[in-house]
Amino acid sequence: MWARILIALLSGVVVGFVGSCAYRMGVPQNIPYGLVLSLLLVGISAWSARARSGSIGLGFHLVASGAVTWLLTETATTSRAMIIFGYKSDAYSFIMQKAGVIWLLGMVAVQVVLVMLPDRLFVVPPRAVVPDGHASAESVRRSQPARNRSAH
Numbered sequence: 001m002w003a004r005i006l007i008a009l010l011s012g013v014v015v016g017f018v019g020s021c022a023y024r025m026g027v028p029q030n031i032p033y034g035l036v037l038s039l040l041l042v043g044i045s046a047w048s049a050r051a052r053s054g055s056i057g058l059g060f061h062l063v064a065s066g067a068v069t070w071l072l073t074e075t076a077t078t079s080r081a082m083i084i085f086g087y088k089s090d091a092y093s094f095i096m097q098k099a100g101v102i103w104l105l106g107m108v109a110v111q112v113v114l115v116m117l118p119d120r121l122f123v124v125p126p127r128a129v130v131p132d133g134h135a136s137a138e139s140v141r142r143s144q145p146a147r148n149r150s151a152h
Helices: 002-022 033-074 094-116 138-143
Strands: none
Touching: 002 094, 033 094, 094 138
C-alpha cells in the first residue's frame, strides 16, 4: 500500500509540474489546448491514483500536485512568472487573462470531482495470466467486443 501511495505522490508532483509548464500553450492565440491537455492529464493521473490506492491515494495526489503548482506560483523573477494569476487589460482576451486561475482551480476541481464519484468507476478487472507470462486466450477473447454472429 505504501508503494502505491508513493506512486500517487510522485505522479502528482509530475502532473503539477508538467501541467504548470504546459497550460499556457495556445492561450495567446485564444486556443487554450495546453489548458485542456493539462486538465486532462490531471484527470487521467488522478483516476489512476484512485484506481490504484483508493481515495487516500487520490488525496495524496491532490496534495502533491497542488503543492508543486503553488510552489511554482511563488517562484518568479521580476519579469517572468511560471503561473500568471490574471491581469486586467482591454488588450487581452478573457482566456489570456484568466488561464492561470482556470488552471489552478480546475486542477483542484477535477480531483475533487473524482473523489466524489462512486468506487465502481475505479475498478480495473484483473487479467488472467498463463504460466509463460502472457494473457490467456480466454481473457483476450473476453476483452474483445462481441460480434453480431446472426448477420452471417
